[in-house]
Amino acid sequence: xxxxxxxxxxxxxxxxxxxxxxxxxxxxxxxxxxxxxxxxxxxxxxxxxxxxxxxxxxxxxxxxxxxxxxxxxxxxxxxxxxxxxxxxxxxxxxxxxxxxxxxxxxxxxxxxxxxxxxxxxxxxxxxxxxxxxxxxxxxxxxxxxxxxxxxxxxxxxxxxxxxxxxxxxxxxxxxxxxxxxxxxxxxxxxxxxxxxxxxxxxxxxxxxxxxxxxxxxxxxxxxxxxxxxxxxxxxxxxxxxxxxxxxxxxxxxxxxxxxxxxxxxxxxxxxxxxxxxxxxxxxxxxxxxxxxxxxxxxxxxxxxxxxxxxxxxxxxxxx
Amino acid sequence: xxxxxxxxxxxxxxxxxxxxxxxxxxxxxxxxxxxxxxxxxxxxxxxxxxxxxxxxxxxxxxxxxxxxxxxxxxxxxxxxxxxxxxxxxxxxxxxxxxxxxxxxxxxxxxxxxxxxxxxxxxxxxxxxxxxxxxxxxxxxxxxxxxxxxxxxxxxxxxxxxxxxxxxxxxxxxxxxxxxxxxxxxxxxxxxxxxxxxxxxxxxxxxxxxxxxxxxxxxxxxxxxxxxxxxxxxxxxxxxxxxxxxxxxxxxxxxxxxxxxxxxxxxxxxxxxxxxxxxxxxxx
Numbered sequence: 001x002x003x004x005x006x007x008x009x010x011x012x013x014x015x016x017x018x019x020x021x022x023x024x025x026x027x028x029x030x031x032x033x034x035x036x037x038x039x040x041x042x043x044x045x046x047x048x049x050x051x052x053x054x055x056x057x058x059x060x061x062x063x064x065x066x067x068x069x070x071x072x073x074x075x076x077x078x079x080x081x082x083x084x085x086x087x088x089x090x091x092x093x094x095x096x097x098x099x100x101x102x103x104x105x106x107x108x109x110x111x112x113x114x115x116x117x118x119x120x121x122x123x124x125x126x127x128x129x130x131x132x133x134x135x136x137x138x139x140x141x142x143x144x145x146x147x148x149x150x151x152x153x154x155x156x157x158x159x160x161x162x163x164x165x166x167x168x169x170x171x172x173x174x175x176x177x178x179x180x181x182x183x184x185x186x187x188x189x190x191x192x193x194x195x196x197x198x199x200x201x202x203x204x205x206x207x208x209x210x211x212x213x214x215x216x217x218x219x220x221x222x223x224x225x226x227x228x229x230x231x232x233x234x235x236x237x238x239x240x241x242x243x244x245x246x247x248x249x250x251x252x253x254x255x256x257x258x259x260x261x262x263x264x265x266x267x268x269x270x271x272x273x274x275x276x277x278x279x280x281x282x283x284x285x286x287x288x289x290x291x292x293x294x295x296x297x298x299x300x301x302x303x304x305x306x307x308x309x310x311x312x313x314x315x316x317x318x319x
Numbered sequence: 320x321x322x323x324x325x326x327x328x329x330x331x332x333x334x335x336x337x338x339x340x341x342x343x344x345x346x347x348x349x350x351x352x353x354x355x356x357x358x359x360x361x362x363x364x365x366x367x368x369x370x371x372x373x374x375x376x377x378x379x380x381x382x383x384x385x386x387x388x389x390x391x392x393x394x395x396x397x398x399x400x401x402x403x404x405x406x407x408x409x410x411x412x413x414x415x416x417x418x419x420x421x422x423x424x425x426x427x428x429x430x431x432x433x434x435x436x437x438x439x440x441x442x443x444x445x446x447x448x449x450x451x452x453x454x455x456x457x458x459x460x461x462x463x464x465x466x467x468x469x470x471x472x473x474x475x476x477x478x479x480x481x482x483x484x485x486x487x488x489x490x491x492x493x494x495x496x497x498x499x500x501x502x503x504x505x506x507x508x509x510x511x512x513x514x515x516x517x518x519x520x521x522x523x524x525x526x527x528x529x530x531x532x533x534x535x536x537x538x539x540x541x542x543x544x545x546x547x548x549x550x551x552x553x554x555x556x557x558x559x560x561x562x563x564x565x566x567x568x569x570x571x572x573x574x575x576x577x578x579x580x581x582x583x584x585x586x587x588x589x590x591x592x593x594x595x596x597x598x599x600x601x602x
């Protein structure tokens with residue numbers, strides 16, 4: 001029978017083992033290993049060695065120039081009692097919530113509208129996505145001007161409405177609002193595009209069946225759209241958690257606008273200081289490399305915990 | 320049939336007004352900051368400090384541009400950004416697609432493990448590497464030069480993963496077998512068989528990489544220690560730090576000019592990029 005050819009393909013495996021002597025697998029496949037080597041070499045030099053080195057550093061006292069001094073776990077002990085670090089964690093979480101919750105909600109509303117739009121869909125998508133490709137530095141400068149105390153548009157609107165002005169960039173809550181609204185503006189369209197792609201995978205028959213059964217648009221949204229979109233919503237939540245907890249450029253540029261004191265200033269009462277901003281301040285403003293390394297491990301732990309919580313949410317749905 | 324069609328048409332039209340009003344509101348919110356940048360960059364700082372604020376573009380754009388070019392080496396830093404973003408994009412496209420080709424189409428000992436290791440590297444946050452990278456770069460004398468930005472970024476896990484996904488579907492094994500019979504070696508297979516097929520995937524990775532590098536800020540801020548030799552984003556931030564509260568017209572002109580090259584790149588690749596991003600997210 002014609003069974004012989006299908007058996008033939010696995011043949012290379014035996015031949016590989018048949019010649020163990022002269023040419024080992026590495027020698028046989030040297031081209032392949034060479035082709036993938038650049039990434040691993042770069043990772044070794046600028047990824048793995050740095051991570052190991054950072055662990056080593058966090059056990060020392062070092063200003064970047066002089067001699068390293070063994071410190072044991074004292075940097076970590078200090079970190080646990082460092083009220084400014086806890087304050088920075090709180091700021092990061094508050095700013096993250098202020099930015100992410102409205103962002104994902106508005107994105108969903110936009111996506112539902114886009115999904116039912118017939119014309120100009122490509123134009124809408126282009127316009128909504130545009131904020132996401134702009135540089136954070138330029139955008140933070142623009143938002144800094146909108147929230148400026150003396151001439152900003154936000155205060156001009158408040159004054160036009162007969163309300164009191166707010167020193168946005170110089171009050172603890174004002175600076176958080178400014179940072180969060182910047183993030184919301186930059187990421188809402190991105191999430192809307194992703195939600196739209198998810199919505200397009202939901203079969204239209206489901207909606208038609210719901211309409212036949214007499215379900216209104218609100219009911220349809222919460223009973224059909226949200227449950228089916230759950231994986232996509234979780235994806236956007238994971239992405240915005242990981243990026244949001246590591247926010248740096250947004251507060252850094254906005255706080256620079258507010259005060260010229262130092263490159264990594266924390267703003268009024270350090271209210272705009274995020275975890276990563278605090279890390280940069282301790283490391284590169286104070287030249288405290290050992291403590292900076294300990295902070296970076298603290299941040300890593302916090303982001304990992306949140307990533308695991310997110311992952312658990314996905315898992316529970318899977319069961 | 321005709322009755323049904325007119326009914327749906329009517330339904331769309333009646334719901335259409337509110338729908339399009341909502342969508343247009345979203346567009347206005349998305350685009351307003353760009354318009355506002357244009358408005359502010361065309362006014363002198365005296366005009367900007369007046370109340371009520373000017374809502375229409377003024378006539379002092381050339382004045383602001385002149386002051387901008389006097390304050391920072393704008394084109395010098397733009398050239399630096401172009402060198403970094405351009406070379407990183409070129410290197411990433413080459414190294415990532417080459418490695419992706421291997422992972423997608425060849426079997427060799429350790430393949431699974433090496434791929435898993437690579438995906439694990441995805442998870443390592445950048446701050447963990449920032450200090451040691453700075454120390455290492457300082458030792459080998461790269462701090463202050465563009466090399467410090469280019470070399471570590473020359474290959475990345477995201478790009479390899481992305482191209483591998485793309486290649487496993489797009490390149491047919493029969494094509495590779497046929498080319499092998501014709502006497503094509505590994506490199507010629509990569510160059511003549513694989514690359515032509517995956518051009519759309521490369522285009523996405525290229526645009527994505529270029530924009531990410533052009534916008535990168537934290538690491539260049541640390542690594543480029545000579546204030547006269549920086550990338551565009553760092554120059555912009557210097558401008559904001561020094562003149563931010565005094566000459567907003569000029570600073571906003573800088574922000575506007577820095578955005579233009581990026582908007583051009585995005586306008587060229589937007590359609591495919593948006594489609595690919597969405598597809599990647601819902602998998």
